[in-house]
Amino acid sequence: MTNIKRRNFLKAVGVGGAATVAGFGCAANGSSTASRGAHVIVIGGGSGGATAAKYLKRFSPDLQVTLIEPSATYYTCYGSNWVLGGHATMDEIAQTYDALASRHGVTVVQDSVTEVDPAKRAVMTAGGSTMNYDYLIMSPGIDFRYDAVPGITAADAERIPHAWKAGDQTRILRSQLEAMPDGGVFVMVAPGNPFRCPPGPYERASMVAHYFQQAKPRSKIIILDNKENFSKQGLFMAGWEQHYGDMIEWLPSSRGGQVEEIDAANLTTISDSGLTTVKADVLNYIPPQQAGKIAMQTGLTGDGFWCPVNQQTFESTIHPGIYVIGDSSVAGAMPKSGHSANNQGKIAAAAIVNALAGKDPLSPSTANTCYSLITPDHAISVAAVYALKDDGTLGGVEGAGGVSPADAPASVRQMEAIYTKGWYTGITADIWG
């Protein structure tokens, strides 16, 4: 409480921090920051970064926290499948940074980071600013590896959307589904592990099936999967059979699902050395993924595709002083989900605050929950609690977590559907509220 009182007092006497850091002229939502306290820059205003920025201020109001994010409106990837299914709008999955700036005292800069210099502890932006940090948190999400499969490039994404980052891509895929004639085939190519949102492709198939059932019931859905099994598989497949009959066909990698090439001009996938080809009316190619571009460029992935971190704090094992959270990080058993990113943002924020106080880092214990809709009234979930194991990785606590029961009555599925929407409202309030 002492901190808050002091902050208010500083505001009252007019100590505004608008000019304390060079290059703040571009601040979209510049707010008064105390001129004392370490400066923490957060790159990326998604689930991880926005949480980290908010909780840094919550844990230690004297910190200067700058969040750099290129978009004024952020569309959550979770919930975007509901838009594809036609029972949520883009507005309902839109988040903004107003509350972070006005309620929590985060300086929000609408810009994109072009370079990080770990030695000088400096961040350069496309807008021409150079900002120095004491600590840096990076939450850059994912980037796509379009070089993994021949025949398709990033330039094809307008016509063959991934829709794995929400926004215009979601709108494109939704309009293609709307334009598709009844009896058409929607083909989704699902990536191998690890990737953002493990149950996401299967919730997407469910939501598209829900839409087809109502609007174009003779249509088909084919999932070409670059793996042998998937998240909540038993629950999804039982739900598909119950609600959609044989509308959804899932092909694992061993049965033609491993896509080797794409004939982008003809919306056709090629697998089994050419023995299997699938022609789509609407093709949704979700490429293999890697850490966000700025993390790769800063060398935070080492020789791999993702960023190794100390899983107690999420500090990079490659560049000390830089913390990597969310999809870009290697986080033990935690999946690449918005819920994981949100909790990792809190762990990194606490680790930085405690480091500044000269304290040892806490041993984190945290959680993930992923709800998926099979219909708007039938949801399933997977949950886990994670703790730091002796080997330094975050592992699932034995005896806890797991998936929804296989034999649950419709009332439980419906209750979980209500909680799915409640989860969305809760997590987005926790991150951006």
Next chain:
Amino acid sequence: MKRSRVLGPGIALALAAMALAPQASAEVERGELLSASCFTCHSIDATGNMPGLVGYPRDLMVSQMQAFADGSRPATIMDRHSKGYSAADIELIADYIATLQQ
């Protein structure tokens, strides 16, 4: 960082006040960090349809988390979460959450 600004009387007063105030107790305790993971679903702004936790009575929190874990209180998902925490952790969470005020 550019900090060179002319110190006006107001600022001097503020700095004096800061010198008197104890330095920020900016340390995150385990109970606060553990509780923070509850807030993902159970927003502290009491939005959403999950039960709010602000000011939740300490002993009730302990008993309900135990009831979820042993199955005596039916649940869709809290049974799976509650089993992931030791009795000591649940007490830390309960102690911290009881201090929250709207």
